[in-house]
Amino acid sequence: MEISSFNTPMxxxxxxxxxxxxxxxxxxxxxxxxxxxKTVLITGANRGLGLxxxxxxxxxxxxxxxxxxxxxxxxxxxxxKAEIIQLDVTSDQSIASMANSLKGRTIDILINxxxxxxxxxxxxxxxxxxxxxxxxxxxxxxxxxxGPIFVTQALLxxxxxxxxxxxxxxxxxxxxxxxxxxxxxxxxxxxxxxxNMVTRTMAADPSLxxxxxxxxxxxxxxxxxxxxxxxxxxxxxxxxxxxxITSLTPKHHGGFWFFDGSPRPW
Numbered sequence: 001m002e003i004s005s006f007n008t009p010m011x012x013x014x015x016x017x018x019x020x021x022x023x024x025x026x027x028x029x030x031x032x033x034x035x036x037x038k039t040v041l042i043t044g045a046n047r048g049l050g051l052x053x054x055x056x057x058x059x060x061x062x063x064x065x066x067x068x069x070x071x072x073x074x075x076x077x078x079x080x081k082a083e084i085i086q087l088d089v090t091s092d093q094s095i096a097s098m099a100n101s102l103k104g105r106t107i108d109i110l111i112n113x114x115x116x117x118x119x120x121x122x123x124x125x126x127x128x129x130x131x132x133x134x135x136x137x138x139x140x141x142x143x144x145x146x147g148p149i150f151v152t153q154a155l156l157x158x159x160x161x162x163x164x165x166x167x168x169x170x171x172x173x174x175x176x177x178x179x180x181x182x183x184x185x186x187x188x189x190x191x192x193x194x195x196n197m198v199t200r201t202m203a204a205d206p207s208l209x210x211x212x213x214x215x216x217x218x219x220x221x222x223x224x225x226x227x228x229x230x231x232x233x234x235x236x237x238x239x240x241x242x243x244x245i246t247s248l249t250p251k252h253h254g255g256f257w258f259f260d261g262s263p264r265p266w
Contacts, residue, residue, distance in 0.1 A: 041065040041107050043089055043151060044114030045082065046074035049170070049218055052238035053111065054082050060242065065107075067098065067114070089114045089147030090139075099154035107158040109166045109245060112148035116140055117188045126185040140187030145194040156207055165211040166248055169199045171256065173217045178265055196256060196266055203254030212248050215256040216241065217264055232259075 040057045044050040045066030057064045058080050067087035068074040077084060085101060088094040118136050120126045127136060148169050152159075159165040173179065175192035199215040202208055218241060219232045241259045256264040 037061065037063050038108040039063045039065065039106060040109040040111065041067070041102075041155065042111045042113055043067045043087060043147070045084075046070075046077045049234055049238060049241075050111075050113040051076060051080075052234045053113065053242060054080050056239055056242040058082055060246075062109075065102070087114075087151075089151055090142040092150070095150055095154045098151075099158075102155070102158055105158055106161040107155055108162040108164070109168070110152060110155055110159060111168045111170065111245070112151060113168075113170045114143060114147055115170060116143035118185060122185070126188075128184050129186070132186050136187045137190070140191040141194065144188070144191035145198060148195060149198055152202065152208075159208070159211060165208070166245065167202060167208065167211055167213045168245055169195055169202075169213075169215050171195050171199070171215040171217050173219075173258075173264065175215075175217075176265055199256070200254060200266075212250060212253045214248065214252055214254070215264075216244070217256070217258050219259045 040062050042050050042053055042057075042064060045054045045064075046068035050066065054064050054066045054077065064080070064082040065085055066074075066077050066080070066082040067085050068077060069086070069088045071077075071084045071086050074084060085098055086094065087098045116139060118126055118140060127133070152167055159167070172188075172192045174181065174185070174189050175196050177193065181189065196215050199213055203213045219237050237259050240261070244257065244259065244261050256266055258264050
């Protein structure tokens with residue numbers, strides 16, 4: 001019995017139609033995923049808390065833009081599949097260059113994470129009033145207070161393209177005015193307390209109408225800044241921070257929140 005050949009003009013046209021349909025469906029699927037994938041920008045993403053947050057957001061399917069002052073040295077950040085952009089939050093030129101490179105793109109979540117403790121960490125006896133310098137104060141304010149203000153300002157057009165923009169200012173429990181504090185680390189504490197007022201002012205700013213703006217205390221983590229004195233593993237604590245950020249609602253707006261989702265006093 002003869003078996004008729006499948007290699008006929010009609011069969012070839014049918015297979016070509018099927019191939020075109022499959023290609024179209026695949027392209028549509030990719031476009032749909034790209035349209036629904038949210039973008040997170042994290043400053044100071046090359047180490048510490050910023051790096052851990054980057055890993056968690058990337059693993060959860062977000063497109064992450066991680067900034068670093070020296071991208072060529074951000075070895076571990078390069079392994080995360082995040083998009084890396086150069087940014088020095090104390091430099092007007094660097095901020096403008098970053099904003100220009102992101103022109104027209106949507107940013108759904110901005111995490112102002114880049115921070116500076118001071119020239120001496122807690123394990124190195126930070127300066128008391130006797131040894132405090134104006135430079136330490138200025139450097140802390142430039143990174144921890146002014147940085148978030150002007151980075152957010154530069155990215156306003158990007159945030160305004162999002163249907164639900166979120167701005168997270170990374171603060172600390174050391175900023176809380178009603179908490180007992182030690183007589184040192186003036187620059188860090190003052191600049192972070194000022195950052196909390198930045199958060200409250202941003203929350204009322206018409207430029208950010210519709211956005212959710214919060215201060216967030218990440219807890220004392222074992223990082224270069226937190227030192228080995230810390231009690232938290234940043235891999236675990238930043239998983240909770242990521243969960244908190246992605247579950248924010250208008251009720252969180254203008255508030256100060258701990259990494260575990262509990263409210264903090266100002």
